[in-house]
Every structure is written in C-alpha cells, then in structure tokens.
Amino acid sequence: MKGFYSRKLHSLLGIIPLGFFLLEHMITNFSAVEGGPEGFRDAVKWINSLPLVLALEILFIWLPLLYHGVYGTYIAFQAKPNNNRFKHERNLRYTLQRVTGIIALFFIGWHVWETRIQVSLGNVTHEGLGKWMHDIVTQPVYFIIYLISVIAVSYHFTNGLWSFMVSWGITVGPRAQRVSSYICMGLFVIVAVMFTWSLFVFRGVEFEAGGTAMLQTLKTFIG
Amino acid sequence: MAETTASKKVKFIITRQDDPKSPSYTEEFELGYRPGMNVISALMEIQRNPVNAGGKHTAPVCWESNCLEEVCGACSMVINGKPRQACAALVDKLEQPIRIEPMKTFPVVRDLIIDRSRMFNALKRVKAWIPIDGTYDLGPGPRMAEKKRQWAYELSKCMTCGVCLEACPNVNDKTNFIGPAPISQVRLFNAHPTGEMNAEERLEALMEDGGIEGCGNSQNCVRSCPKGIPLTTSIAEMNKQTTKHMFKRWLTS
Known part of the structure; x- marks a missing residue:
C-alpha cells in the first residue's frame, strides 16, 4: 500500500475505532467509581453480552490496534526530534505524541496479557476482574506504571484527535487549529482524570473481596 | 566602509567541511565589530583576511549568497541553532559567540554551501x-x-x-x-x-x-x-x- 493510504488508515484507525474503544473503556472503568464493584461487574457483563463480541473485538480492537501500533512505531522511529532547537508547544507535542505512542504500545501489550489473555486462559473470570485489577494496582510499582500509562494513552488519543483533524483537512486555518487544540486539551483532562480516578477506586478495600459478598453483608447489616 | 572599532570584537564559531565526504570541524574567527554588520558581511571580512582566532592563516570560508535582501533564498544557514537567511541575521541581534553551521539536512558541498x-x-x-x-x-x-x-x-x-x-x-x-x-x-x-x-x-x-x-x-x-x-x-x-x-x-x- 502506498504511503499516503497507509498513513491515512493509521490516522483513521486511531480515532475510529480505537479512540471510541478507549472512551468506552474509560466509561466501563468509571462505572467502578459510580457503582463500586457491582457497577463495574455489570459494566463488564454488559460489554461481554454484546452479540458476536469476539468478532467485534477482533475487527474493531485487535486488528486496528495491531496496525496502528506497528505502523505507528515505524512513524515514531522516522522522526528526528529537534525540541532543543525549536521550543514551542506544537513541536513538543509532536515528540510527546511519538513517546506516548511507544509507551502505549508497551503498556497495552502488557495490560492485554494481564487481563484479556488471562480471561481466555481461564485464570480469571469476567466477574473476578474487579478483584483482579485491585490485586494489580495495589502493588506500588504496577500502580505507578498504570498511572503513567493511562495519562500517556489519554494524551496520545486526545493529541492524536487534534492531528487527525489536521490530517483529514477538517481544521485548516490557524484559528481553527488553536480552538481544536483547546478542545482536545480539555478532553485530555477529562479522559486522564476519569482513568486515574478509576485506578484509585480499584485500589479501594471494597474491591478486595470481589465486592459482592462483602457488599451484601454490609447491606444486610445496614438494612 | 565604517571604521573598525578596535576594542570591540565579534567571535564566530563556524562549522566547516572541506569537501562533501570529509568530516566537519569547527574553526573560530574574531573580527572587529562594525555597526550594522550582519553574518554575510562578517563572512566577507573573513574572505578578505582569512586568519582564524588563533592567528593562523586558513582557507577562506565558502558560502552562497545573492540578493542580500532576503528574497533569493541562497544564503540559508544555521545561525545560533536556527536555520535562517544569513543576510538578514544582524550581529547586533545575535548572542555571542555566533555559531554558524551549514543546513545539514541537505548535502554539504563545502563549508556553508549546501546542495538544495x-x-x-x-x-x-x-x-x-x-x-x-x-x-x-x-x-x-x-x-x-x-x-x-x-x-x-x-x-x-x-x-x-x-x-x-x-x-x-x-x-x-x-x-x-x-x-x-x-x-x-x-x-x-x-x-x-x-x-x-x-x-x-x-x-x-x-x-x-x-x-x-x-x-x-x-x-x-x-x-x-x-x-x-x-x-x-x-x-x-x-x-x-x-x-x-x-x-x-x-x-x-
């Protein structure tokens, strides 16, 4: 495939479907903030109850992720950053986009191995994911890795949305690009805060016992 | 031409290269300050009197320029880290020592001359x-x-x-x-x-x-x-x- 089309596809897949999946993932995680272990379990249950879920996963997550990651790495290593010579924001964002992309690639690879693949291997059930995540993020090193990575991924997506709009000729002039930059920065804050918040909630004690039983006891106790 | 103010000196560190394949090296030059001088006039000065800061006679620095009013594009070089037109680079507005390099994104022909x-x-x-x-x-x-x-x-x-x-x-x-x-x-x-x-x-x-x-x-x-x-x-x-x-x-x- 010619460079023009492969780069366009790379840009498109970053937003549709990967960006949308990221937002969906964010909302699923946030259900842990809103509804505790039960809310999270229900959200996981809902997404896994979608028809043809495996086909949806392969078509809208695995394949786009693989392409975006591999081609993105190729793009990242073609760059010759010159931030010491040109110290303005956009140039910094250019380099950050590539750095966060590489962080995202490693993190997502590891995260998929730890969660989705462990589910496939039968080491954890969908219902047990809340406790599973609790056990991971209560380890300080893993928690820090998660924290850095979700912020990096949030940045990569929102800044990528900005450049997507330039690459597809949606935001053309400097004013349009500045306004879209503010919007994307706002989105970055929202996405990063929501992911980080969920991470902190996963560390909470209510996720320790897998939630349900403990919550039930608590409810009967209060009720 | 204005008189050289003997007391004030301008120091240049120029990245040089003898031919397209040889390695680059830097050479320092010290020139007497003249009001209103720019990078091109400094290079002309070096051409007239090719003596480096160590007092050693050297080959004059090669560069390209034509219009001297920032419309031809020939005198592009990297001055204090920024690529720009040498004719419009006023010495008064540059931090010293002034570092001059060729734009290495392009093949270097000799010294500051590049092949565009x-x-x-x-x-x-x-x-x-x-x-x-x-x-x-x-x-x-x-x-x-x-x-x-x-x-x-x-x-x-x-x-x-x-x-x-x-x-x-x-x-x-x-x-x-x-x-x-x-x-x-x-x-x-x-x-x-x-x-x-x-x-x-x-x-x-x-x-x-x-x-x-x-x-x-x-x-x-x-x-x-x-x-x-x-x-x-x-x-x-x-x-x-x-x-x-x-x-x-x-x-x-």
Missing part, C-alpha cells in the same frame, strides 16, 4: 508551474478573484531557501518526505485559474510516496519561514484536497 537540488526536484515532481505553452496564441487566461490573489501572493513569496526543510523533524535521512515548501506550492498553483486546470496531477503527486503524508504536525516550518508563509495552513488545505481527491477517485473510477 532535492527542493527543485520536488518542485518538478509536483509540477509547480502553469503550462501555457501551445502552438498558437491561447489568449488571456481566466481572471483571478482579488481576495484569492491576496493570499496566493503570500504563497508566491517562497524562495526555496530550504529553512522549512531544515526545521522539519520529519525531513531527514530516514524518510523521503519532500517537505513543507513544495506542498505549499501545490496550493499556490492549484489556486491559479489556469493552473487549476492541472490541479489533479499536482494532488496526485502529493499522494505519492514521500508526499504530504510525511507531515507530522510539528509546525516548525511555519514558525521558521523567513517569508512568513502560512505553511501549515497550506499543508492542512492540501490534506483536505488530497482527501477529497482520494474519495472522488474511489467513487468515480
């Missing part, structure tokens, strides 16, 4: 001209709206100096990206009422390997262009037109 052929090849590749030759008088072309002429004129100021390519992190030996300048020229020639007749050929040239997809949105080009050309607007506009062309080609062929 790739830019002219890129202009040929995107057909940055208006074909008006015929076997008979074609008559006057269609008129251009004044409003369009005004922004198109800004794009026509491009002097192929290569500063935007030097500033671009995606123009390097790992890619074949043609750089911002020729992309903006496609916008210019596609805006022309006669040039527009060959618009698709130019868009297709931008869709070839090393074309517009090489842009990574660092926006260094627009910030370093000595002519203030809105290069990123041109790139985004060409993104739009090539995207449209892509769909049009898919749906109509």
Whole structure:
C-alpha cells in the first residue's frame, strides 16, 4: 500500500475505532467509581453480552490496534526530534505524541496479557476482574506504571484527535487549529482524570473481596 | 566602509567541511565589530583576511549568497541553532559567540554551501508551474478573484531557501518526505485559474510516496519561514484536497 493510504488508515484507525474503544473503556472503568464493584461487574457483563463480541473485538480492537501500533512505531522511529532547537508547544507535542505512542504500545501489550489473555486462559473470570485489577494496582510499582500509562494513552488519543483533524483537512486555518487544540486539551483532562480516578477506586478495600459478598453483608447489616 | 572599532570584537564559531565526504570541524574567527554588520558581511571580512582566532592563516570560508535582501533564498544557514537567511541575521541581534553551521539536512558541498537540488526536484515532481505553452496564441487566461490573489501572493513569496526543510523533524535521512515548501506550492498553483486546470496531477503527486503524508504536525516550518508563509495552513488545505481527491477517485473510477 502506498504511503499516503497507509498513513491515512493509521490516522483513521486511531480515532475510529480505537479512540471510541478507549472512551468506552474509560466509561466501563468509571462505572467502578459510580457503582463500586457491582457497577463495574455489570459494566463488564454488559460489554461481554454484546452479540458476536469476539468478532467485534477482533475487527474493531485487535486488528486496528495491531496496525496502528506497528505502523505507528515505524512513524515514531522516522522522526528526528529537534525540541532543543525549536521550543514551542506544537513541536513538543509532536515528540510527546511519538513517546506516548511507544509507551502505549508497551503498556497495552502488557495490560492485554494481564487481563484479556488471562480471561481466555481461564485464570480469571469476567466477574473476578474487579478483584483482579485491585490485586494489580495495589502493588506500588504496577500502580505507578498504570498511572503513567493511562495519562500517556489519554494524551496520545486526545493529541492524536487534534492531528487527525489536521490530517483529514477538517481544521485548516490557524484559528481553527488553536480552538481544536483547546478542545482536545480539555478532553485530555477529562479522559486522564476519569482513568486515574478509576485506578484509585480499584485500589479501594471494597474491591478486595470481589465486592459482592462483602457488599451484601454490609447491606444486610445496614438494612 | 565604517571604521573598525578596535576594542570591540565579534567571535564566530563556524562549522566547516572541506569537501562533501570529509568530516566537519569547527574553526573560530574574531573580527572587529562594525555597526550594522550582519553574518554575510562578517563572512566577507573573513574572505578578505582569512586568519582564524588563533592567528593562523586558513582557507577562506565558502558560502552562497545573492540578493542580500532576503528574497533569493541562497544564503540559508544555521545561525545560533536556527536555520535562517544569513543576510538578514544582524550581529547586533545575535548572542555571542555566533555559531554558524551549514543546513545539514541537505548535502554539504563545502563549508556553508549546501546542495538544495532535492527542493527543485520536488518542485518538478509536483509540477509547480502553469503550462501555457501551445502552438498558437491561447489568449488571456481566466481572471483571478482579488481576495484569492491576496493570499496566493503570500504563497508566491517562497524562495526555496530550504529553512522549512531544515526545521522539519520529519525531513531527514530516514524518510523521503519532500517537505513543507513544495506542498505549499501545490496550493499556490492549484489556486491559479489556469493552473487549476492541472490541479489533479499536482494532488496526485502529493499522494505519492514521500508526499504530504510525511507531515507530522510539528509546525516548525511555519514558525521558521523567513517569508512568513502560512505553511501549515497550506499543508492542512492540501490534506483536505488530497482527501477529497482520494474519495472522488474511489467513487468515480
């Protein structure tokens, strides 16, 4: 495939479907903030109850992720950053986009191995994911890795949305690009805060016992 | 010519290279300060009296320049880390010592002389001209709206100096990206009422390997262009037109 089309596809897949999946993932995680272990379990249950879920996963997550990651790495290593010579924001964002992309690639690879693949291997059930995540993020090193990575991924997506709009000729002039930059920065804050918040909630004690039983006891106790 | 103020000195650190294949090295020069001097006049001074800061006689530094008023694009070099036109680089406004290097994105011919052929090849590749030759008088072309002429004129100021390519992190030996300048020229020639007749050929040239997809949105080009050309607007506009062309080609062929 010619460079023009492969780069366009790379840009498109970053937003549709990967960006949308990221937002969906964010909302699923946030259900842990809103509804505790039960809310999270229900959200996981809902997404896994979608028809043809495996086909949806392969078509809208695995394949786009693989392409975006591999081609993105190729793009990242073609760059010759010159931030010491040109110290303005956009140039910094250019380099950050590539750095966060590489962080995202490693993190997502590891995260998929730890969660989705462990589910496939039968080491954890969908219902047990809340406790599973609790056990991971209560380890300080893993928690820090998660924290850095979700912020990096949030940045990569929102800044990528900005450049997507330039690459597809949606935001053309400097004013349009500045306004879209503010919007994307706002989105970055929202996405990063929501992911980080969920991470902190996963560390909470209510996720320790897998939630349900403990919550039930608590409810009967209060009720 | 004004008298040299003996007390005040200007120090230059110049990156030199004897031929395209030999390694580069730096050489220092100290010149007497003269009011209003710029990098070119300093280089001329060195040419007249090629003695380095150590007092040793050396080969005069080679460079290229023509117009000396920032319209020809020949004297591009990296001055204190920034690619720019040497003729417009006033010594009074530069931090000392003044470091001068060739724009190494391009092949170095000797000292500060670089080979900008790739830019002219890129202009040929995107057909940055208006074909008006015929076997008979074609008559006057269609008129251009004044409003369009005004922004198109800004794009026509491009002097192929290569500063935007030097500033671009995606123009390097790992890619074949043609750089911002020729992309903006496609916008210019596609805006022309006669040039527009060959618009698709130019868009297709931008869709070839090393074309517009090489842009990574660092926006260094627009910030370093000595002519203030809105290069990123041109790139985004060409993104739009090539995207449209892509769909049009898919749906109509």
